[in-house]
Amino acid sequence: MSGQLQYCGIMTLASPLWIAARARLAVRFLRNPVRYCRKVDRRALTFPDPMEGMMHLLVDNNGVKLHVATHGLGTGKPLMLFLHGFPETWASWRHQIQEFAGQYELVAMDMRGYGDSDAPKGVKNYTVDHLVTDVLSVLKAVGHSKCILVAHDWGGTVAWHVAALCPEVVEKLVVLCSPHPAAFKDPKRFDGEQLKRSSYMMTMLSSVAEAHIRNTDFREVERMLVEAPFGARRTDTFSQQDIDRVKAALARPGSLTGGLNYYRAAIAQGTKWRVEAAERVYSSPVVAPTLLMWADQDLAFLPQMFQGEDKLVQQRTVVCLRDCSHWANQDRPEQVNAHIRAFLEGGKPVLGRPASTSNRGSMIMVNVSATAAAGGAASPRPGTPRLVPKQD
Template identity: 45%
Template sequence: MARVLNNLLLFLIRLALKIRVWGYWSLIYGYCALCTTAALLKLCWNIVLRPTTTFQWGIRETPPACLNDTSLGTHCYVRIKESGLRFHYIAAGERGKPLMLFLHGFPEFWFSWRYQLREFKSEFRVVAVDMRGYGESDLPLSTESYQLDHLVTDVKDIVEYLGYNRCCLVGHDWGGTIAWLFAIHYPEMVTKLIVLNCPHPSVFTDYALRHPSQLLKSSHFFFFQLPRFPELMLSINDFKALKALFTSRSTGIGRKGRWLTAEDLEAYLYALSQPGALTGALNYYRNVFRWGDDSYLISFFFL
């Protein structure tokens, strides 16, 4: 009798977990479907109203002069033995000074830190890295290559390659997420942690699950789960959506006198227009809901 009850209990637990997992993925992909429908309607509306809409990728062949500004630092490359990936970074300041490492977000690259490189190079060895899949760093083809544990390990490998065992870590957006996780996993390697535009992962997850309005504001997380279609939406009409992301008053730099220059904007479009660049950037989002030790959103969903 005890064995029957035990087996029944195990069956009920497994069934409850399966129902919960099924419900979780139904929520994820149901929301993806809603976001896709909205994007398709917007695309069709633009085609009807603007027949000249182009679907060309508009790859930029020549980098703007600002990317070769020597006052920002020296362009360097490192190939990490463990991952086999080559990373590009800009370094300035005297060797031997404390390391300040900058991690950019989406959809950016090392150029986002141009002002900070100039500002802090007198006191630090400043390094702004192109994250994997961005800029001149290698772009792995598989989506799984962008899981959070790989991204955190990248930071550790780069710090050690630079000859340091600790750093002042600065992260923005996705770079902020990785900075949080790096500090959690390797606290002894972080002297100071500065995070911009990215709350602590557990705080964000708890808040998002308790406030549906935040899920609506984070709807791009769900839309970006789709293959290829987000790349299309971001690139059509000569990257109009990306231009708006950087320059609109709601999402871009809208402060009077602080707007991006035409050359600055072209620098971002040059980096993101290269073959596979948008896919590499979007693959960060495509691993958010995957199982894994560092898949914080799904982990906290089941707490």
């Protein structure tokens, strides 16, 4: 009952935020109704892989198909597994794939609800226990028992839980612009100013905001990525093709709802629902060596959110990315790649290589039934693959 009351209290407090958000959206609409009502059909668009030799897999986790983009599988090299955040896809890691190709086996997931992955209906399908088992299923499918886990934004939240609850599968952890979940429980860090910065999350709960985003060609998503004050610092961070890829992915049936359900589930699992995985992260230390990067121009989080956690993150290196927005791995890829390389190799930073492009890879279906539960390692045996057409 207390959880239900707490949830109702949060929803009541969110009402003024929803009203304010509706007012802002109405003003933007009235300023340029033609632009906001314009709809673009991107279903026929295709998008190149960031480099040659990529393969695409579909992994089945108890009926939910997860799309992953891969490079170098089967070479026997360590696995680097990438998890993205809202509102992105696996392609947000294009700069890191180019940088570390040939040195690691690379796997970039479309998280459930995004891109070519399934978007199951219902908020309960997006609680953190499901998200953790998604990662374990992918790890099992690609034939590895552990990985270097690299994550951003919501992917970072999932990565913190994987590293804490399944320590045997994480060799090293890299997290960008995503505080440890315990930071949100600490009133010294999650203070009034941080609450203001996080208030946008409450607007994500609203079905009105979701409908507005969908019915205005995802213009609000584009603003968030490219326009001040939240957008990227560099004007060339996102090309028009990058924006079209994000919008095309969000336009898939159920995808926008799936992405927003991460926010809805996070509120619900902290109040009206009891999710064991969500509770255990506050008492289960991360033992893997961890690199935590935060951006000095990230309006989502104050620097204090990345402090503390000495007991919960035992081997931690914290790095500030200068003149960098929340979209760190895309906004300042040279900085990010150099810090990752230095962290993994223990040497001097090495700048990233120039980008290259190629045609799409093929897609393979991998069936993985019995997913390992959160808290146990996944078996490294993959399922039986079969070729299926890749859809962009």
